[in-house]
Amino acid sequence: MGISNIIFLLLFVGAFTLFALKIKTIVRNIRLGRDQNLNDNFAERLKVMSMVAIGQSKMVVRPVSGIMHILIYIGFVIMNIELLEIVIDGIAGTHRVFAFLGGFYDFVIGSFEFLGLGVLLACIVFLIRRNILKLKRFWSAEMTSWPRSDANLILTIEILLMTAFFTMNATDQVLQSRGVEHYIQAGAYPISHYYSALFTGLSSETLIMIERSIWWFHICGILFFLNYVPYSKHFHILLAFPNVFYSNLNAKGKFSNMESVTNEVKLMFDPSATPPPADAAPVKFGAKDVNDLSWVQLMNAYSCTECGRCTSNCPANITGKKLSPRKIMMDTRDRLEEYGKNLDKNTPDTKSLLHDYITPEELWACTSCNACVEACPINIDPLSIIIDLRRNLVMEESNAPAALAGMFTNVENNGAPWQFGQADRMNWANEA
C-alpha cells in the first residue's frame, strides 16, 4: 500500500465519519418531534413508496422538469455502482479492478457514459431554468440568496463531477491505446471517445498527471458532496424514500383527531368519565414550536428540496398572499436546526416556530385546499403543520381573527356559523 492509498483511505473514512455524525444529529432532531405510530399498512406503504419515490410518479405531472429529474435520478443511482470500483482502486492501488468482467464491463462502462451525458445535460437545463429563464417558482420571496445558491451549487458540483468523469475516461482511453503501463485495456467509451481527441497531442506523462489529478478531484468532490448534502436542500436524495413510506395514507380531507381534546370533551359530556390524575402534565394544544410537531412533520421538513411546486399551486400564494407552503417547510427545518444547536450548546432558547418564523397572517391565508399536498412529488404535508399552528393560535393564545371568533360563537350558540336560530333550520322546506 503506497502513500496515496493511505491518504485515500484516511480521506474516505474521515468523510464517512463526518457524514455519520451529521446524520446522527439530524435523526436526533427528527426524534425531538412528538411520537406518531406509523408502523401500520406495511404493504400499502411499500406500494406508495415504489410508485411515488422509486417510480417518481408525481414528478412527471410536470413533464419537462419531471423527465429531466428522472435522467439525473437514474444516472445518480446507477452510476454510484462505479463508485465501488473507484473506492477499491483507491484503496488497493489497482486500475479498473472490475475489468476482468470483459464484455459485460465494457457494456456497463459504456452505459454509464450515456447516463452521465443525461445528467450533464439535465443539470445544464436546470441551471438555465433557474438563472436565465428565471422560472417564477425559483425566485419567489422565500427563495433568498442562500436557497438559490444552494441549488446552483448542487447543479454546479454535479456538472463538475460529470465533466471529471468524462475527462478521466477520455485520458484513460488515450493512455490505454498507447499501452502505457497500469492503464489496462478495458471499458467502452461511446461518448468520451469524441472528447479524447483533445488529449491525443499530449505526452503520456502529462496525460497521467491529468488523469490522476482528475481522479482525485472526482473522488474528493464526491466525498465533499456527501458531506454537503445533509446541510442542503439536496438531502431529499436520501429522505425522499422514508418520507414517502411514512406519508399519510388517509383521505387528504381527514384532519388528525386530537385525543387530548377528546378526553376533555368526554369529561364535559359524561360526568362519570375518569378525570386525568391530578399530577398529570398539562396538555398543550396544537404546535407552537418544532418539538410540538410530530416526527413525520419534522422529517418532511428535512426532506423538502424547495422545488416550489406546492407554492406555485397554492391559491393563496397565486393571489399574492403571504402564505407559501414551501416557506412553511423551510422555516420548520431552519427552526429545528436552530433548536437542535441550542440544545447541543445548552443555550437558552426564547424563539419559537410560531411568530418568530411563521406569522399568523401566513397561517390565516390558507384555504386548506390540499393543493400543496397534492403537488408535492414526495408527499410532504405542509397543511398539517399549518393546522397544528392554527390550533395553537386558537386554543392556547385565543388569537383568531375577529370574524372567526364570531363564527365560533355562532356555532357554539346557534349550531351554525351564521347568526341564525336553530329553530329556523327547516324554514326552507316551507318556502316556495
Place this chain on the structure above:
Amino acid sequence: MEMKVPTMAECIANGEVPEILFWVGCSGSFDDRAKKITKAIVKILNKAEVKFAVLGTEESCTGDPAKRAGNEFLFQMQAFTNIQVLNGYEVKKIVTGCPHCFNTLKNEYPDLGGNYEVIHHTQLIQQLIDSGKLKVEGGSFKGKKITFHDPCYLGRANNEYEAPRSVIEKLDSELTEMKRSRANGLCCGAGGAQMFKEAEHGDKEVNVERAEEALALNPNVIATGCPFCMTMMTDGVKYFNKEAEVKVYDVAELIANAQDL
C-alpha cells in the same frame, strides 16, 4: 310539484325507517342561494322515490369550519352532539348537500364514535341514474357548454372527480375542462374557514382568479357541487359582469331544472 320533506322524528313516530338521511348543512338551511340547491336535491329524491328523511331542527353544524380554523374543542363538541342524535336514530347512511359536511361526517366522525356510510349528493344522483331510478334526458341544457369547478373537499380531499362529471354528461351538454381541474383544480377561496372571514392581504381574490379561468372557456354554465363554491363562483362571475350570460349551478340544480322538477 310539491316537496315532501319528512323529518327523522316524524318517520320514527310513524314507524318508518328511512333508507338514507339527507344532511342539509348550514348553507343549505340558511343561505338563500344554497336553499335552492337543497330543494333541487329534495325534488330529485322525491322523483326517484328515495325513502329519506332530514334531521330538521335537530341538525347542527358538523364543526367543519371550527376544525379547519384550529378550534378542535368546538369541533368535537359539535361532533359529539351530532353523533348522539345520529346514533340515537340509528342512522346508517347519509347523503350530504355539501362537500365539507361530507368530508367531516365521512372522515372525522368515525374517530369520535360516528360510523356511517356517507356519500355526496352528486354520488347519489349518479347512483340513481345508473340504477335506472332517475331518468335524465338532455332537457334544457342540451348542447350547452358546461364547465365543472371541482370543490376541494370532494375532489382532492376525497378523490371524487368522476361522479359530478358523469351526471353532467347525461345532460347531452358539452363538458369543457379548465386547465386546472380534477386533482389540479384551483380552490374557490372559501375553504379552511375563509368563508367566514375577509381574505388576508394580497393582490387578487381567489374567486376572481378562478372565475377568470372558467369564463375564459366562454361557458353557458359553471357547475359545481358545493354551496361555498357556489357563493364564490357567483361573486366571481359578477365581478366580471357576466352574470347575464353565464349561470352558476349546482349539479343537483342542473338535473332538477333539466327535468322540470
